Amino acid sequence: xxxxxxxxxxxxxxxxxxxxxPLWVVLGVSQPVVFLLLFAPLLKPALATMGAHSQAQxxxxxxxxxxxxxxxxxxxxxxxxxxxxxxxxxVERARVTPVSRLALLLGRALRDVVVLVVQAAIIIVLSxxxxxxxxxxxxxxxxxxxxxxxxxxxxxxxxxxxxxxNPAVLGQLxxxxxxxxxxxxxxxxxxxxxxxxxxxxxNGNPFNWAVTGMRALFTGHPGDPSIWKAxxxxxxxxxxxxxxxxxxxxxxxx
Amino acid sequence: xxxxEVKGLAKSYETRSRRKTTRVDAVAGVDLDVAExxxxxxxxxxxxxxxxxxxxxxxxxxPDAGEATIAGANxxxxxxxxxxxxxxxxxxxxxxxxxxxxxxxxxxxxxxxISKAEAQRRAVAALAAFELTEYADRACxxxxxxxxxxxxxxxxxxxxPKVVFLDEPTTGLDPQSRAHMWDEVRRLxxxxxxxxxxxxxxxxxDVLCDRVAIIDGGVIVAEGTPDTLKREISGDIVTVxxxxxxxxxxxxVLTGQDYLTEVEVRDGGxxxxxxxxxxxxxxxVMRTLDDAGIATSTxxxxxxxxxxxxxxKTGRSLRES
Ligand SMILES: Nc1ncnc2c1ncn2[C@@H]1O[C@H](COP(=O)(O)OP(=O)(O)OP(=O)(O)O)[C@@H](O)[C@H]1O
Ligand SMILES: [Mg+2]
Numbered sequence: 001x002x003x004x005x006x007x008x009x010x011x012x013x014x015x016x017x018x019x020x021x022p023l024w025v026v027l028g029v030s031q032p033v034v035f036l037l038l039f040a041p042l043l044k045p046a047l048a049t050m051g052a053h054s055q056a057q058x059x060x061x062x063x064x065x066x067x068x069x070x071x072x073x074x075x076x077x078x079x080x081x082x083x084x085x086x087x088x089x090x091v092e093r094a095r096v097t098p099v100s101r102l103a104l105l106l107g108r109a110l111r112d113v114v115v116l117v118v119q120a121a122i123i124i125v126l127s128x129x130x131x132x133x134x135x136x137x138x139x140x141x142x143x144x145x146x147x148x149x150x151x152x153x154x155x156x157x158x159x160x161x162x163x164x165x166n167p168a169v170l171g172q173l174x175x176x177x178x179x180x181x182x183x184x185x186x187x188x189x190x191x192x193x194x195x196x197x198x199x200x201x202x203n204g205n206p207f208n209w210a211v212t213g214m215r216a217l218f219t220g221h222p223g224d225p226s227i228w229k230a231x232x233x234x235x236x237x238x239x240x241x242x243x244x245x246x247x248x249x250x251x252x253x254x
Numbered sequence: 255x256x257x258x259e260v261k262g263l264a265k266s267y268e269t270r271s272r273r274k275t276t277r278v279d280a281v282a283g284v285d286l287d288v289a290e291x292x293x294x295x296x297x298x299x300x301x302x303x304x305x306x307x308x309x310x311x312x313x314x315x316x317p318d319a320g321e322a323t324i325a326g327a328n329x330x331x332x333x334x335x336x337x338x339x340x341x342x343x344x345x346x347x348x349x350x351x352x353x354x355x356x357x358x359x360x361x362x363x364x365x366x367x368i369s370k371a372e373a374q375r376r377a378v379a380a381l382a383a384f385e386l387t388e389y390a391d392r393a394c395x396x397x398x399x400x401x402x403x404x405x406x407x408x409x410x411x412x413x414x415p416k417v418v419f420l421d422e423p424t425t426g427l428d429p430q431s432r433a434h435m436w437d438e439v440r441r442l443x444x445x446x447x448x449x450x451x452x453x454x455x456x457x458x459x460d461v462l463c464d465r466v467a468i469i470d471g472g473v474i475v476a477e478g479t480p481d482t483l484k485r486e487i488s489g490d491i492v493t494v495x496x497x498x499x500x501x502x503x504x505x506x507v508l509t510g511q512d513y514l515t516e517v518e519v520r521d522g523g524x525x526x527x528x529x530x531x532x533x534x535x536x537x538x539v540m541r542t543l544d545d546a547g548i549a550t551s552t553x554x555x556x557x558x559x560x561x562x563x564x565x566x567k568t569g570r571s572l573r574e575s
Contacts, residue, residue: 088347
């Protein structure tokens with residue numbers, strides 16, 4: 001399969017280059033880690049309305065939301081990396097070869113998934129020290145949700161970067177997408193605190209289902225319907241975004 | 255039949271600034287016919303449309319109009335076949351700062367569908383051929399401009415294409431690296447490749463290229479071998495020094511001689527003569543002046559340069575623009 005072969009090629013190359021500056025991965029995770037440490041004492045009282053009666057319970061609500069936010073943000077900012085590659089001529093160099101255009105996208109987006117897996121592991125391990133408990137199967141299913149989110153957000157960001165090409169404009173646009181999306185998904189603040197009309201939008205928001213599903217997994221309810229709903233909606237969204245962004249790679253004109 | 259045949263190729267861009275939309279005809283109907291095994295030069299000033307033409311031929315941007323076949327493959331309907339046949343080396347280069355030359359070469363080969371083992375073999379051979387072995391495992395950001403340019407070219411030909419498009423291979427290089435690069439380009443030809451390069455260096459077009467097309471404002475204004483182009487324009491230029499006192503008289507004597515197409519008296523007792531052939535004209539000029547009792551202090555024959563060609567076709571000098 002040419003797509004798979006080429007995806008592996010691009011993935012491998014991009015991962016290898018990123019490992020040469022691992023600081024990047026660490027910096028990406030530093031903000032959530034700081035949040036984790038700073039807000040730890042405040043979590044229990046703040047999340048009491050959501051049923052957090054102990055520190056461990058508070059973490060089961062807080063950490064899943066934070067992981068979803070991390071997957072969203074990490075992917076959305078991936079486009080900046082592509083802008084750098086565009087200006088150095090690497091993308092164009094690939095586009096005069098018969099390499100699969102979809103692979104140019106998927107190889108990069110999967111690299112971003114690996115970054116997320118590492119970052120999420122750092123946060124989870126730290127949270128375990130604070131009393132978070134989660135079963136291995138639940139964690140693996142949770143990783144599935146996070147991977148779908150990163151695939152979607154990174155593909156979106158790459159597609160937008162190919163269209164916009166201006167880092168300043170890209171930054172503004174990403175901010176304008178990321179912040180409302182995080183708020184509306186209840187990643188950090190529970191959506192239950194929002195006004196009713198806002199809560200209604202949450203039902204159609206795949207990322208909100210992702211947060212709900214992740215919380216169900218971390219609180220030990222792997223059978224909760226929110227989990228398969230999250231998978232179905234995120235899966236659909238990922239396919240649409242990848243198809244759109246892959247087309248941009250096929251005909252990107254600089 | 256040429257290995258590159260282009261007919262009526264055109265591309266224009268719309269650029270929006272404030273309120274106005276301006277249309278730039280980057281390439282406005284270009285015809286080309288490049289023979290197999292040639293080093294073909296595309297000579298033109300900044301913004302002439304060289305890169306745009308190359309990018310269209312390399313399948314990177316769709317033309318607005320026109321047709322082209324490259325190595326028998328149609329540019330519009332057989333893009334995959336075109337890509338197999340060509341290598342494209344962009345004006346700005348395409349190496350990654352943090353990757354090494356070896357990694358770049360292997361990746362490039364593998365993107366062409368070459369197996370891993372074969373890609374590694376070819377990378378080793380390319381590194382040796384381009385004298386890069388010494389730096390092969392160092393990050394590209396540590397290379398000199400000339401070394402980095404050689405990596406670009408090595409990548410562009412790793413799949414052994416029939417046609418290589420080289421966009422300004424020597425811009426920004428010092429004279430020594432430039433001479434080195436010319437040798438590389440000649441080597442590509444000796445290995446059977448057809449080289450299509452762009453340049454705005456007169457000397458490069460003149461010395462390196464078998465045939466040259468001069469492009470300005472998106473149109474080709476002249477095409478041919480450097481020699482025919484130069485000869486076509488004005489034959490040779492002869493400059494004769496006779497001293498201030500005799501310049502006027504010499505001018506009178508020479509005007510009207512049938513082998514001179516132009517006689518111009520210049521400052522400093524010099525005469526500039528346009529002649530059809532310098533070799534036969536010089537003795538006749540000397541004899542005519544001698545008969546009139548005028549002594550010549552200096553005689554110089556200039557072959558017209560490609561800049562003279564550009565000047566006659568566009569009214570501007572390539573050196574100035
Ligand atoms: N993407 C674009 N959008 C708008 N205008 C463009 C674009 N690309 C090229 N142009 C314009 O088209 C014209 C031709 O550009 P091109 O890059 O082909 O010139 P060139 O001959 O390669 O010049 P140089 O020697 O400076 O590289 C220029 O006027 C340029 O400004
Ligand atoms: Mg150019």
